[in-house]
Amino acid sequence: MKALCWTGINELAVDRVPDPQILNDQDMIIKVRLSSVCGSDLHQISGYIPAMRSGDVIGHEFMGEVVEIGPDVTKHSIGDRVVVCSVIACGRCWYCENDLFSACENGNTNPAITEMMWGQHPAGLFGYSHAMGGFKGSHAEYVRIPYADYIAFTIPDEVDDQTALFASDSAPTGWMGADLGGVKEGDVVAVWGCGAVGQMAARAAMLLGADRVIAIDRFEYRLDMMEREIGAEVLNYEKDDIQAELRERSGGRGPDVCIEAVGLEAHTPGLHYRYEQLKQQTRVLQTDRPHALREAILACRKGGTVFNLGVFVGLIDKFPMGALMNKGLTLRAAQQHGERYIPMLLERMASGELKTAHLMTHPMSLDDGPEGYDLFKNKKDNCVRAVFQP
Amino acid sequence: MKKKTLLFGGLLIAGGATVAVRSKIAAERKTMFDAQRWHVITVNRPASEIAGTADLPAPLLSLGEMIEIEIRPAPGDKGTEIAARLIAIEADEDPKTALRKLRKALRDTQWLIETGEVLSPDKPPSTRTTLTSLPIEIATRRAKGEGRL
Incomplete structure (x- = not known):
């Protein structure tokens, strides 16, 4: 065949x-x-x-x-x-x-x-x-x-x-992020990634009762699709200050649930991205680039949940364990x-x-x-x- | 200068050889420890269904006198724990090979008890052997006999 x-x-x-x-x-x-x-x-x-x-x-x-x-x-x-x-x-x-x-x-x-x-x-x-x-x-x-x-x-x-x-x-992966992330009535949910899985996670969060769903990407056509087909609010991380926007849109608290739907080849603006990419190419200093995961942990409200849907395979560098611990976050992940x-x-x-x-x-x-x-x-x-x- | 280079080279070779020998000894010692320890699976069946070794499927039973088996209920309604360890390795058998047989038998036992058959990998393969794929080929060939079980 x-x-x-x-x-x-x-x-x-x-x-x-x-x-x-x-x-x-x-x-x-x-x-x-x-x-x-x-x-x-x-x-x-x-x-x-x-x-x-x-x-x-x-x-x-x-x-x-x-x-x-x-x-x-x-x-x-x-x-x-x-x-x-x-x-x-x-x-x-x-x-x-x-x-x-x-x-x-x-x-x-x-x-x-x-x-x-x-x-x-x-x-x-x-x-x-x-x-x-x-x-x-x-x-x-x-x-x-x-x-x-x-x-x-x-x-x-x-x-x-x-x-x-x-x-x-795509649909069950996205649904799992919202479901096991514990999205409930009235929550503010942020989703990193406006591909198919991110769109499905945003839709799932809405169906589970989220009050606001805010999705983040850098490609305008994907942001447009998220807005048009799913009805989520959107932010472009190359243009917007994501941390400030998320605080502003969640009463200063930060999103209750943050869903990462990007994975190990995440991008970020500026030289920092090149530095991360260089480390990844060595396969020793780190195997995965975790920008979106870091952003999600930093953005999440105290006591909130971060759900990692994007695929990671090995090791990441500069994981914000201090933020995770001191804000009392729950981090979950799964295939x-x-x-x-x-x-x-x-x-x-x-x-x-x-x-x-x-x-x-x-x-x-x-x-x-x-x-x-x-x-x-x-x-x-x-x-x-x-x-x-x- | 030449003497210093020779001395440095000699020390380097001696040091390398010492590290290699010590690594080999450590690996052999680990194999012996692994061969002697209990290897355990938890199957999703009540202990009442697996009352004794006679209820176990063929792969474990076929190891006969080579192994000792213990069966006990798993805590928290997690099923039944089946533990096995090597007690008699034949004189001409490498402990590593015996250990692989045990691990494979335990994995196959779990498959048979929980699903009724041992899942076959996809075949015939569509892959080609390349220089970079050799480690994966070897790992795949030994996949059921290695690991942390």
């Missing part, structure tokens, strides 16, 4: 790879209908995720049609239209039963790599390096779905493909526990409460995969998400 493969740092190629097979009785195979790029793919492409191999199929946000099922799959039939969570979780270990799906004990077939790096291993992820199981990604014609009854969800008839696609990763939210999100999509189709700014053929990532990475042509149709 055809697939988009990582072939080296900043190199992608559309290649022929072996078709997926049913390898476990709980597997199924789907024919991909839509597969989206994601900001976290860029960390792999740029070489910040150390466990990649040439030929790895990337992509983890997708939906499609069931074409083959293993003998133990009971919830799906051939022909079903499904959206698949990017996190591969068994649904039966203690973590899954406690809604911590991305901490699943049985989803990662390469547990030792992350145990050595992080102490314990997280769940598997589609198309996200050998540290996360080495599973082939979704930028392909077909994908093998392990634990199909637990990670694939039938799409209601009222929800179209473009909308359902984002129930795979998305998508299986916990997807059924509810599909219902909200069906009712029209949660709109996502606007995120797909660039529908493209899989053959144009490298070009799609170029548009996405370099923010060309107002790209928010390039979505491939194999």
